Amino acid sequence: MKALILVGGFGTRLRPLTLTLPKPLVEFGNKRMILHQIQALAAAGVTDIVLAVNYRPEVMEKYLVEYERQFNVKITFSIELEPLGTAGPLKLAEDILGKDDAPFFVLNSDVICEYPFAELAAFHKSHGDEGTIIVTKVEEPSKYGVVVHKPNHPSRIDRFVEKPVEFVGNRINAGIYILNPSVLKRIELRPTSIEQETFPAICADRQLHSFDLDGFWMDVGQPKDFLSGTCLYLSSLTKKGSKELTPISTSFVHGGNVLIDPSAKIGKNCRIGPNVTIGPNVVVGDGVRLQRCVLLEGVKVKDHAWIKSTIVGWNSTIGKWARLENVSVLGDDVTIGDEIYVNGGSILPHKSIKVNVDVPAIIM
């Protein structure tokens, strides 16, 4: 089977992290975003993966070569010379996606969930129509494009209503699809939107179905959602009884959902959790309090620091008695001085912070 991952641009919404690494290589739950997807696709029998990008990040090559070997898949870059929207990239990759009659998967690289690719393919095959999109239930449908089904049909989509003002349903497009190669004929090679143009056309031919997603779903394209998505992901690991999580019986674990790389070192008298990921080679000092935060590879947290709702970028150092909170995001190699307070600071790579950031600010 085949798949296309819509990577797109530079991931500016996830800056300052994406100033250092392209978004697909940023670790989510201690695993690069793209790896979550490649792993799930490979497990569902996908052998050809296209990355639709509009720039070619050299740094990605070595990881992708590694993943090709590891999962026995073929990964190809499809580079847009001008942004082609969400449908154009499919046409651009027609050679691969249309090389046989088997349907292909399409997914947005920002979306994190328990990818049900095998079930999706089985369902798609069962109804025999052109396309199936995964939908997820949301609490506030008015903020999204809502899927409306044909009367008395559980899966066939009638239409989409963008930001509905009155309730028409609570299922939204989750950004993951399986489509027959015939769909490629519907798309022209120009900037075009799959949501606005392609899907309504397939709907009109009664050829589009929805597939309900079980479990969590999150677009983790920006820091606030990256943190919320981490909480959901860790909860799902807990629910599955994942052995990757640090056991709740560990002395420093507080409230569970704690994922610590085996190479990380944790000091004495810490209280960690809930919802914390600690990357490789991280060193956490004594008496440190961590909750709802992400420490990426090589971070050093000194004694008695307090970190909440913060993404600490690679190789950053947090000073003694520092306090970080309110969706602070530290880029690569940032240093936060001893006793410094950071409230919602976005701090660009290689900065050293010596005075408090009292109100949310970007520190260039």
Place this chain on the structure above:
Amino acid sequence: MSLHVPHREKANGAQGGTKAVILVGGPSRGTRFRPLSLDLPKPLFEVAGHPIVWHCLTAIAKVPHIQEVCMIGYYDESIFRDFIKDASKEFPKIKIVYLREYQALGTAGGLYHFRDAILKGRPERFFVLNADVCCSFPLNDMLKLFESKDAEAVLLGTRVSEDAATNFGCIVSDAHSSRVLHYVEKPESHISNLINCGVYLFSTECIFPAIRSAIKKRTERPRLVSYPSSENLESSYMQDDDEEKSNEVLRLEQDILSDLADSKQFFVYETKDFWRQIKTASSAIPANALYLQKALQSGSDELAKPSANILPPVFIHPTAQVDPTAKLGPNVSIGPRAVIGAGVRVKESIVLEDAEIKHDACVLYSIIGWSSRVGAWARVEGSPTPVNSHSTTIIKNGVKVQSITILGKECGVGDEVRVQNCVCLPFKELKRDVSNEVIM
């Protein structure tokens, strides 16, 4: 400061030398020291491990031959009873008496009212110290100037920034002779950046007649407008409805000093040492820092020994419990029976009696009130004020806030809670993060 001043023995003998008066004010004056003055009169508030008024007394004890100190104020006698008992043991050569005003008479009015007590033993001269200033009190240097100029009055002056000067009594002096030529309390325009520190040395033969003539002048030509009040001698009695009463109020700054400048042998001793008012509760933090630094520089054995976790100067009361992993200093005072937990950080702060700070908490630029509790991983934080600033408020995001965070008596800060630039009245529990607020 330790200069030995040749002492002129007059016919009236050793007793007729020098006395000192400490003006301690009264309960109505302490309002700006709230919330701390809600539980303790300001002169007894401890900075650098000792009551504010103790620092005055220590300076006085360094002047040779002073045998008597009069504390004048309008607090109840019982307030200072224990302090005077303890101080009398510590300074056995000095007799300390408390003279209570039953109505606020003003600084000059109070001196005049108690003139018999002050003149007892026929002192030639006496110091007057306002208890609410914090400085090195270079009394011996003032005395030296007094002697060399054959002065009738010497006041202590210090230079402040031009924009700060108009908040104080401003002095114009002759650069060569140090004679005071002109004195204006809180002028509207810039007069001079040499200001009155609130510490004086008066000849008895000069000051009482000067006050008497001021009273006479007042009776003949009653004051019609209220004078702008002196910052360090802030008093609420000017708002007193009882006009007869307020007519009796005479203050050194407004009513006496400017006349002295006109006609008398009036000199200024300009100190280059530190000087601050202890006006608002926040000003206890710079005062604490300055007195601790003074103790450090003079090699005081009261201070905690420097180490990796003790950044000097730090005062730790012998009955306080400080975990060895806690890092304290600089400029920290820990009061009696206070408990400081493991991995705690305290910097530029005062932790009062019986307060407890739990493990891994961080306390910066703050005053932790008596018996208050700060939870684990909590952060109680004020902001540093510029070294030469005489103000204790700062502008944060366009809003004027208290620079120092103050927790009154028996307040509680929950685990992991952050309190920033807040003043918290006694007996409040803070369970959520707060910043830039006064918590009633």
